[in-house]
Amino acid sequence: MSGSSSSSSSDPDSPRATRVTAVKTSETPPSTSAPDFQPSPTFAPTSETPPPSSASSSSVARSSIQSLSSILSSVPSSLASSPNPSFSLLHDPIISSQISSLLRHPDSGSGDHNLCRWLYDTFHSTDPQLQLVVLRFLPIIAGVYLTRVSRRKSLAGFEAILLALYAHETTARRGQPVTVHVPDLSHSSIYHEAKPSTKTNATELNLAVISSSLEPHGTMRSTKRARIVGVALELYYSKISQLPVTSKIEFCEFCEIWAGQEISNHGDDNNGSNAANKEKRKGRIPLAWELLQPTLRIIGHCLLGPHRNKELYDAASSATKSLYARSLHDIDAKAILATSSLLRLQKMASDPKNNVGYTEIPKVNVITL
Amino acid sequence: MADADSQSQECETVRELCANGVCIKTTEVEAKLDEGNIQEAESSLREGLSLNFEEARALLGKLEYHRGNVEGALRVFDGIDLQAAIQRLQPSTNENSNSSAVSSSSSTSSKRGRGTRDSQHQHAASLVLEGVYLKAKSLQKLSRFSEAAQNCTNVLDAVGRIFPQGIPEGQVENRLQETISQAVELLPELWKLAGNYQEAMSAYRRALLQSWNLDNACCARIQKAFAVFLLHSGLEAGPPSLGAQVDGAYVPKNNLEEAILLLMVLMRKIHQGTIQWDPSVMDHLMYALSLCNQTPVLSKQLEELKPGVLHRTERWNALALSYSAAGQNKAALNLLRKSLHKHERPDDLTALLLAAKICSEDSHLAAEGVGYAQRAINNAHGEDAHLKGVGLRMLGLCLGKQAKVSSSDFERSRLQSEALKSLDAAISLEQDNADIIFELGLHYAEQRNLKAALSYAKKYVDLTGGSVLKGWRLLALVLSAQQRFSEAQVVTDAALDETAKWEQGPLLRLKAKLETSQSRPMDAIQTYRYLLALVQAQRKSFGPLKIDFQVDDDKVNEFEVWHGLANLYSSLSHWKDVEVCLKKAREMKQYSAELLHTEGKF
Numbered sequence: 001m002s003g004s005s006s007s008s009s010s011d012p013d014s015p016r017a018t019r020v021t022a023v024k025t026s027e028t029p030p031s032t033s034a035p036d037f038q039p040s041p042t043f044a045p046t047s048e049t050p051p052p053s054s055a056s057s058s059s060v061a062r063s064s065i066q067s068l069s070s071i072l073s074s075v076p077s078s079l080a081s082s083p084n085p086s087f088s089l090l091h092d093p094i095i096s097s098q099i100s101s102l103l104r105h106p107d108s109g110s111g112d113h114n115l116c117r118w119l120y121d122t123f124h125s126t127d128p129q130l131q132l133v134v135l136r137f138l139p140i141i142a143g144v145y146l147t148r149v150s151r152r153k154s155l156a157g158f159e160a161i162l163l164a165l166y167a168h169e170t171t172a173r174r175g176q177p178v179t180v181h182v183p184d185l186s187h188s189s190i191y192h193e194a195k196p197s198t199k200t201n202a203t204e205l206n207l208a209v210i211s212s213s214l215e216p217h218g219t220m221r222s223t224k225r226a227r228i229v230g231v232a233l234e235l236y237y238s239k240i241s242q243l244p245v246t247s248k249i250e251f252c253e254f255c256e257i258w259a260g261q262e263i264s265n266h267g268d269d270n271n272g273s274n275a276a277n278k279e280k281r282k283g284r285i286p287l288a289w290e291l292l293q294p295t296l297r298i299i300g301h302c303l304l305g306p307h308r309n310k311e312l313y314d315a316a317s318s319a320t321k322s323l324y325a326r327s328l329h330d331i332d333a334k335a336i337l338a339t340s341s342l343l344r345l346q347k348m349a350s351d352p353k354n355n356v357g358y359t360e361i362p363k364v365n366v367i368t369l
Numbered sequence: 370m371a372d373a374d375s376q377s378q379e380c381e382t383v384r385e386l387c388a389n390g391v392c393i394k395t396t397e398v399e400a401k402l403d404e405g406n407i408q409e410a411e412s413s414l415r416e417g418l419s420l421n422f423e424e425a426r427a428l429l430g431k432l433e434y435h436r437g438n439v440e441g442a443l444r445v446f447d448g449i450d451l452q453a454a455i456q457r458l459q460p461s462t463n464e465n466s467n468s469s470a471v472s473s474s475s476s477t478s479s480k481r482g483r484g485t486r487d488s489q490h491q492h493a494a495s496l497v498l499e500g501v502y503l504k505a506k507s508l509q510k511l512s513r514f515s516e517a518a519q520n521c522t523n524v525l526d527a528v529g530r531i532f533p534q535g536i537p538e539g540q541v542e543n544r545l546q547e548t549i550s551q552a553v554e555l556l557p558e559l560w561k562l563a564g565n566y567q568e569a570m571s572a573y574r575r576a577l578l579q580s581w582n583l584d585n586a587c588c589a590r591i592q593k594a595f596a597v598f599l600l601h602s603g604l605e606a607g608p609p610s611l612g613a614q615v616d617g618a619y620v621p622k623n624n625l626e627e628a629i630l631l632l633m634v635l636m637r638k639i640h641q642g643t644i645q646w647d648p649s650v651m652d653h654l655m656y657a658l659s660l661c662n663q664t665p666v667l668s669k670q671l672e673e674l675k676p677g678v679l680h681r682t683e684r685w686n687a688l689a690l691s692y693s694a695a696g697q698n699k700a701a702l703n704l705l706r707k708s709l710h711k712h713e714r715p716d717d718l719t720a721l722l723l724a725a726k727i728c729s730e731d732s733h734l735a736a737e738g739v740g741y742a743q744r745a746i747n748n749a750h751g752e753d754a755h756l757k758g759v760g761l762r763m764l765g766l767c768l769g770k771q772a773k774v775s776s777s778d779f780e781r782s783r784l785q786s787e788a789l790k791s792l793d794a795a796i797s798l799e800q801d802n803a804d805i806i807f808e809l810g811l812h813y814a815e816q817r818n819l820k821a822a823l824s825y826a827k828k829y830v831d832l833t834g835g836s837v838l839k840g841w842r843l844l845a846l847v848l849s850a851q852q853r854f855s856e857a858q859v860v861t862d863a864a865l866d867e868t869a870k871w872e873q874g875p876l877l878r879l880k881a882k883l884e885t886s887q888s889r890p891m892d893a894i895q896t897y898r899y900l901l902a903l904v905q906a907q908r909k910s911f912g913p914l915k916i917d918f919q920v921d922d923d924k925v926n927e928f929e930v931w932h933g934l935a936n937l938y939s940s941l942s943h944w945k946d947v948e949v950c951l952k953k954a955r956e957m958k959q960y961s962a963e964l965l966h967t968e969g970k971f
Contacts, residue, residue: 149834149836150831150832150833150834152831180623180625180626180629180661181621181622181626182626182629182658182661182663182666183619183621183626183629183630183633185633185634185637187618187619188617188618188619189618189619189620189621189630189634190578190609190618190619190620190621191577191592191630191631191634192634192637206663206665206666208661208662208663209661209662210625210660210661215869215871217869221866221867221868221869222834222835222836222867223835223836223837223838223867223868223869223872224867224868224869225834225836226836237603238603238605240603241566241602241603241604260801261755282801284801284802286803286833286836286837288836293660296656296660297660300600300601300656301601301602301603303601304597304600304601305601305602305603306561306566306569306598306601306602308562325755328718328719328722328756328759329755329756329758329759329799329802330804331722331723331726331759331763333664333690333691333693333694333701333723334659334662334664334694335659336690336719336723337655337656337659337664337667337687337690337691337694338655338656338659338660341651341652341653341655341656341659342652342656344648344649344652345649345652345653345656348648348649348652354649358551358554358587358590359506359551359554359555359558360506361434361503361506361551363435364384364435365384365385366384366385366386366387366392367384367385367386367387367395367428367431367432367435368386368387368388369387369388369420369424369427369428369496
């Protein structure tokens with residue numbers, strides 16, 4: 001109980017506060033909590049990280065790159081000398097693949113994992129560009145974390161990052177829910193005129209809650225795990241147009257793993273020896289709506305967004321198929337509606353019949369003025 | 370026209386350029402263009418068709434565009450100063466609009482004069498704007514999207530200057546209107562291709578909030594494209610400016626709201642028959658509304674569809690899903706019964722599984738559910754073979770539920786063993802499906818096979834990483850049923866640590882009962898007090914926006930707490946406290962057998 005009261009009373013308004021709480025909780029662990037859920041003391045502020053407010057954003061980025069070079073085997077020297085180092089860091093494919101493979105390593109994610117610590121510190125720099133670098137790896141962090149969480153291993157490093165993202169979003173929203181009004185067409189809007197109807201009283205707006213109110217969480221309570229990761233994904237979605245394509249493809253791939261649903265390729269599942277499929281099914285996780293809903297928004301962007309990347313489209317298509325199959329397995333009506341509509345839209349988008357160019361001028365044999 | 374023979378010979382390939390009632394073949398001009406002599410080609414057109422410089426260039430550009438030589442078209446268009454031509458169009462227009470204000474009551478002759486001048490202006494405007502539009506299209510084909518967008522913007526700006534009051538209906542030459550509509554539709558697409566989403570957003574709004582005299586189909590296409598962009602671009606661009614607001618009209622506050630509004634406007638046009646049925650509009654709306662938990666609105670949209678638009682079974686099934694998602698399972702089941710009728714689509718797997726699931730939650734419907742589940746299993750083959758396990762799971766659940774209301778012991782045990790068989794078959798197909806593991810645990814617990822129940826409950830907590838509250842509770846309850854109270858309490862405490870305060874109610878109640886069973890009344894009283902504070906705080910502070918994800922099935926009520934406390938105090942012979950608690954409990958529920966029992970003892 002001591003853990004719960006200290007965390008919920010902590011000040012959610014500053015990321016520093018969360019950091020301190022995380023450390024405090026680990027010093028006085030709740031008597032009965034499993035050892036998995038203790039954030040490590042190594043996340044305490046150290047002298048290595050410069051105070052974020054006093055340095056300009058690009059020097060923060062440079063020092064961040066410098067500390068990264070002690071973790072990765074090779075960091076191109078061009079990175080630190082780039083005019084916009086955090087942007088280069090976000091889009092550098094060599095760095096990304098090194099970080100990705102370190103995050104996917106079987107021993108990653110513990111409390112003393114130095115890469116996790118780097119990501120945690122980097123997110124706490126005040127530079128929004130650097131924060132994007134951390135968000136860029138969220139698919140792998142969340143993906144590996146959720147598929148590994150049942151194996152009773154310490155994942156405090158991953159948890160600290162996810163909690164930091166959650167705290168950031170909580171602060172940004174001041175804990176308030178995100179809502180949408182679903183309009184009632186009997187009242188005129190900027191896009192239509194309503195006939196003067198018999199009903200003249202106030203319009204009936206349906207208030208829809210997209211994301212409910214946020215309470216501060218200083219530790220990763222297992223029953224709140226889906227919500228915390230879900231909110232981190234909401235943050236990811238809000239920045240998605242700035243994130244590199246590979247990050248989104250990685251997310252689509254994890255969706256397939258999470259769904260744990262092999263899409264039957266007629267006949268070859270009879271032997272049951274399909275290694276890749278078996279591996280995929282190993283990662284099946286509970287897909288609560290609080291996790292599935294932001295997931296489907298991201299998948300919607302990857303599938304139907306304005307990008308023109310074939311690889312991303314294909315990854316999103318197969319993620320959609322897997323999630324649809326999973327929603328049938330769960331017989332989850334809302335998920336079936338959302339995924340089946342995406343699947344039909346995907347089929348329509350792939351059909352050349354539906355891609356008529358209305359802005360093309362018709363071909364004629366007689367050209368007139 | 371003398372060489373009619375040769376013309377008919379080349380009928381397929383020969384194209385013509387026509388103006389001022391004269392036509393010439395394209396071949397000669399094309400030959401000159403191919404040699405790079407734009408000027409010669411131009412002058413031959415000016416002479417042959419008596420055209421001015423701009424007209425000749427516009428015609429040449431069009432020719433190049435038509436034969437797919439977009440680079441050539443660009444070279445031709447670059448030769449004319451379109452910007453200057455556009456500017457030349459304006460003063461006369463101003464004068465025109467002035468005169469129209471004055472001449473509103475003047476003679477018909479001046480009106481006719483204005484009319485011809487209008488059409489001359491429009492013709493010239495049409496020529497120039499089409500040229501700029503084709504330049505934009507050429508640039509698009511060369512993947513120079515930003516430049517293309519800039520040219521397209523020039524077209525729209527010019528239109529805005531020619532018609533400052535918006536385009537009057539029915540007074541614009543067809544050709545000009547066509548170019549305008551195409552430019553309006555093309556501009557946001559170009560900005561999207563250029564990767565400039567902010568500009569795309571404002572281009573869409575400009576297209577839809579200003580008057581361009583677009584036809585219904587074109588307007589609907591733009592509205593749909595914009596809705597899709599709002600839904601999926603991942604860019605929160607802020608609401609449209611209030612300047613666009615006609616007084617009192619509803620202005621959406623964010624992208625999702627705006628997208629839903631547009632899609633609903635489109636659906637209304639479909640209902641009214643102003644535009645053709647487009648299944649993708651419905652699918653986009655279905656996606657958006659289900660993500661907002663607004664499936665009742667979706668049901669309404671589906672109900673309003675005219676018959677024949679969507680196949681009736683498809684509509685029933687979609688309606689059933691949206692009712693069920695909103696918790697209206699009875700209505701959903703009635704629709705599914707219709708669509709699963711033998712004359713409709715009795716083999717639809719999604720419908721069968723949903724019907725079976727709904728039935729599995731009600732012991733009086735369980736027998737009906739067994740039938741659906743059985744049919745689902747029989748139909749799970751080919752591409753749908755992976756759904757066999759789901760069918761078996763539903764069969765097990767329905768049989769288990771049916772067993773609860775069976776009239777004889779023999780029948781009950783038969784149903785229970787069949788239920789177990791189905792669940793076992795289901796788990797063998799889906800070994801990592803946590804739901805089946807939980808259901809097996811529950812099934813064994815109900816049959817007092819506590820050893821098996823315990824192993825499944827543990828497995829469930831492991832597999833879900835302790836993320837599901839009901840798993841912790843099942844584990845604690847099974848341990849407590851085995852009289853292993855202290856272990857049950859360790860589990861409950863661990864569960865409390867993994868749960869946020871607001872959701873601790875059921876666990877605290879369990880904890881209090883466990884402490885009572887272990888003859889630790891003082892601890893139990895402490896727990897009850899804590900629970901009481903929680904329940905009272907929840908009663909006061911639950912707003913409509915608070916969603917409890919995991920405890921909607923089992924809320925603790927205050928009466929229970931007071932009653933539990935009364936029992937505890939009475940076991941401690943604290944009679945005064947018993948009296949207080951009983952009084953409080955009676956305020957909540959006047960007649961209760963349990964309460965009378967405690968009172969009797971008291």
